[in-house]
Amino acid sequence: MRTALPLCPPTSPVLPAAAAAAAQAAARAARRGWWLGLAGVLMFALSIPMTRLAGGGAADPQLPPDFVAIGRAALAGLLSVAYLAATRAPRPRGAQWPLLAVSAAGVVFGFPWFSGWAVRHVEAVHAAVITGFLPLATAAVGALWLRQRPAPAFWWCTLLGCALVVAFAAVQGGGRLQPADGLLLAAVGSAAVGYVGGARLAAQGMRGEHVICWMLVMCLPITLPWVAAIGLRHGDALAAARPAAWGGFAYVSLVSMWLGFFAWYRGLAMGGTLRVSQVQLVQPFASMVAAVPLLGERLDAVTIVFALAVIGTVLVGKRMPVGGPR
Structure with a gap:
């Protein structure tokens, strides 16, 4: 009797090839996300110097800080209405509206408001060092929000980064913290959220540019009447502001509040929040370098060291391993 041999189907090359193609596609998406994130960060890097240019300093005030903070959101919101209509963007789903509201509280209101008032009283170079803590803050918020488990060393790096920022602020403030430093830390926390x-x-599938546009549009019922009231109250200051201040306002409205987020949110989605947020490392240096020609500020050794x-x-903190959701 002839014994039947077990059937062993030949190994198909299709599955390994498909897995390799999927891995390559994921790697390409991650690289593209990194470059998009870098583009967004470079656009954001001018936010602090341009906000200072728009609002001026305490000794030479230009546009009121509240007008800069709310006006940029109102102008970008009007542009967003046109963009969403032109692209026939789908409306957010029910569960997405609360998330849009929380995000808008951070980037539409919190960061512009806190940073705008802060740079009225401290130089852009000083503010750039404080906001240099933003990448680690973003990663920490992401870890807590997404219930991830970074290594304990990550949290030690976070505490050390906070301590360095506070120490720098104290050194620059003659041994004490200034109110503007608290505002800058609040701006960092707002942006991270x-x-x-x-x-x-x-x-979740919402295009990066649609994310910021829907945030701005949902805030228009607040920002439009608010900026109109500010304009009526500070009409003389608006009329007396230099053209350079209006140029700074145009930049933070069109780029910092709008176009920069097109690249940034898509980059975070494609490359991962914890990984892509690392490109923010270049932001404080780009901000400091830009502040020198734009505002006539100078860099000293203490600022560079800190x-x-x-x-x-x-x-170091960004290199720490991160576990999955709890």
């Missing part, structure tokens, strides 16, 4: 919330929306130290803690 807004970044992570927007990234979650983009990861900036490098803060970025060093961010770089």
Whole structure:
């Protein structure tokens, strides 16, 4: 009797090839996300200097800080209405509206408001060092919000970064913290929440540019009457502002509040929040370099040393392993 041999189907090359193609596509998406994130960060890097240019300093005030903060959102919101209509963007689903509201509280209101008032009283170079903590803050908010489990060393780096920022603020303030430093830290926290919330929306399938546009549009019932009231109250200051101040306002409205987020949110969604947020490492240095020709500020050794130290803690912290959701 002839014994039947077990049937062993030949190994199909299709599955390994498909897996390899999927891995390559994922790698390409991650690289594209990184470059989009970098483009967004470079656009954001001018936000602090341009906000200072628009509002001026305490000794030479230009546009009122509240007008800059709310006006940029109102102008970008009107542009967003046109963009959403032109692209026939789908309306957010029910569960997405609360997430849009939380994110808008951070990036539409919180960061512009806190940073705008802060740079009225401190130089843009000083503010750039404080906001250099933003990448680690974004990663920390992302880890808590997404219930991820970074290594304990990540949280030690976060605490060290906070300590360095506070120490720098104290050194620059003659041994004490200034109210503007608290405003800058509040701006960092606001931006971190807004970044992570927007990234979650983009990861759910909402296009990055639609994320920021829907945030701005849903805020228009607040921002439009608010900026109109500010304009009526400070008409003389608006009329007396230099053209350069209006140029700064145009930049933070069109780029910082709008176009920068097109690239940023899509980059976070494609490359991952924890990984892409690392490109923010270049932001404080780009901000400081831009502040020199734009505002006539100068860089001193203490500022550079603290900036490098803060970025060093961010770089180390971002390299710590991150576990999955709890």
